[in-house]
Amino acid sequence: MLRALEIRDMLIIDRLELTFRPGLNVLTGETGAGKSILLDSLGFVLGWRGRAELVRTGAEQGEVVAEFDLPEGHAARAILDEAGLPGEDTLILRRVNGRDGRKTAWVNDRRCSGEVLRALSETLIELHGQHDDRGLLNPKGHRDLLDTFGDLAKLRGKTRGTWGALGAARKELTAAREAVAAIKEEEDFLRHAVSELDALDPQPGEEADLDSRRRMMQGAERVRESVSRAHGAMGTDGAEGAIGDALRWLEEAAEGSAGHLEAPMAALDRAMTELGDAVDGVDRCLEALDFNPFELEQVEERLFAIRGLARKHNIAPETLGSFAEELRRKLTALDAGADHIAALEQDVIAAEAAYDKAASALTAARVKAAKKLDKAVSAELAPLKMERAVFTTEIEQAEAGPGGRDLVAFCVATNPGAPSGPLAKIASGGELSRFLLALKVCLAGDASGVTMIFDEIDRGVGGATADAVGRRLAALAHDGQVLVVTHSPQVAALGAHHWRVAKQVTNNQTLTNVVSLGETDRVDEIARMLSGDTITDEARAAARALLG
Numbered sequence: 001m002l003r004a005l006e007i008r009d010m011l012i013i014d015r016l017e018l019t020f021r022p023g024l025n026v027l028t029g030e031t032g033a034g035k036s037i038l039l040d041s042l043g044f045v046l047g048w049r050g051r052a053e054l055v056r057t058g059a060e061q062g063e064v065v066a067e068f069d070l071p072e073g074h075a076a077r078a079i080l081d082e083a084g085l086p087g088e089d090t091l092i093l094r095r096v097n098g099r100d101g102r103k104t105a106w107v108n109d110r111r112c113s114g115e116v117l118r119a120l121s122e123t124l125i126e127l128h129g130q131h132d133d134r135g136l137l138n139p140k141g142h143r144d145l146l147d148t149f150g151d152l153a154k155l156r157g158k159t160r161g162t163w164g165a166l167g168a169a170r171k172e173l174t175a176a177r178e179a180v181a182a183i184k185e186e187e188d189f190l191r192h193a194v195s196e197l198d199a200l201d202p203q204p205g206e207e208a209d210l211d212s213r214r215r216m217m218q219g220a221e222r223v224r225e226s227v228s229r230a231h232g233a234m235g236t237d238g239a240e241g242a243i244g245d246a247l248r249w250l251e252e253a254a255e256g257s258a259g260h261l262e263a264p265m266a267a268l269d270r271a272m273t274e275l276g277d278a279v280d281g282v283d284r285c286l287e288a289l290d291f292n293p294f295e296l297e298q299v300e301e302r303l304f305a306i307r308g309l310a311r312k313h314n315i316a317p318e319t320l321g322s323f324a325e326e327l328r329r330k331l332t333a334l335d336a337g338a339d340h341i342a343a344l345e346q347d348v349i350a351a352e353a354a355y356d357k358a359a360s361a362l363t364a365a366r367v368k369a370a371k372k373l374d375k376a377v378s379a380e381l382a383p384l385k386m387e388r389a390v391f392t393t394e395i396e397q398a399e400a401g402p403g404g405r406d407l408v409a410f411c412v413a414t415n416p417g418a419p420s421g422p423l424a425k426i427a428s429g430g431e432l433s434r435f436l437l438a439l440k441v442c443l444a445g446d447a448s449g450v451t452m453i454f455d456e457i458d459r460g461v462g463g464a465t466a467d468a469v470g471r472r473l474a475a476l477a478h479d480g481q482v483l484v485v486t487h488s489p490q491v492a493a494l495g496a497h498h499w500r501v502a503k504q505v506t507n508n509q510t511l512t513n514v515v516s517l518g519e520t521d522r523v524d525e526i527a528r529m530l531s532g533d534t535i536t537d538e539a540r541a542a543a544r545a546l547l548g
Contacts, residue, residue: 009059026495034512047117150369180337380438493546
């Protein structure tokens, strides 16, 4: 609900502060007094596109501040959360228009874009009038309005879900077809490459092992000579024999050494054991170095084959095995591609059937809701002196989408037998106003928490019809807030709160002022609306009668 509106230096308003209340708020005043400027200013702070030049002559900048109540669960809170803006019980919008045309906006003292303002405005304000292309006159929103009227959220949600599933199935099928097509293009390469890799069958770590063996064999002769010399030095003709002789000599002398030779003899025993281990190791090394001369050629041939294949595919030799597995997987996918695609095609057919079922159910429910809405609007048109007019909700088939495959448009025929057409094109000014009001009364449930503004929606009507218009506006405002700009005394008299918009000239400068009217001033304002500039006692009496 709109709580307050503060305007500074906008058009012919220097400074204006208004406090609005729940219920029906009426704004009256002579033509040209500046009522439309209030709406322009409100539209400006909400980010709506309007007049290019808004700053008051002589001022550096214009500013508008709007304050709204924001109860828990209000749709605006989700928009604030998504935009990373603070959400509180009070929402304060502030927007400044510089003399250079630059516009800056804040939401709860945080900078924001005009796009965010416009998104918020959709949840805060509804403007209805003869030139409103954002509300009931906009056919783009008619389907949503019908769905809300018919309480079709569940069916629409199911349709949206099946549409999403259909899109996912189609996407998966397309991806599978593209993948198979891509693999198909390189099938010859894949089969040849896999054949080469399978024939070579490189093993993990094999290239490094072959390289090590090759290096060892290449230096085997030099290494074998040195190892053989060492073997000779350690054998029976060398260290082993010498230590054995020493040990025997010490054993012969041990009896007369009074135990002094026990430790040296024990050490020599250990040395013999260690020396034996060393000789065994050298023996094994000599066996390893004793290779077939053709083995080096075989090792080099396989090593070079592995490295050559790795260079061919521009990969490291140690990754040849994993590369082969990847190519095999592609071939497997190609070989199994037809079956996989056939299965995905069945998934798409099933998803299409599910969507068709959901969309058909939604269409049927919309047709039923449309008949109910047409009947409800017709019932509202009679008291508005349009009992001969015909309102129809037309449903045509449209391109399928998440919201179904229906195109919904509100159409009217102002007289029986007259051609039916779009609401905004067929009805005249006064008729259009009444059509909009009747439709809004029937759709009132869709505007919870939204302030509704009606801009001269009573134009062209008077007497009992104007009274019927006023009573319906009051009914709409019963559990919410309605602002109406009106020239009808019957409508103004039904308002719960009344403001008068007037121009005044100060120091050769024309300014607009808005005054909240008390009981006496309200009688005079309605009397003026009834009689013109000269307010008579009869006009005041008629005004009191209207006020009840």
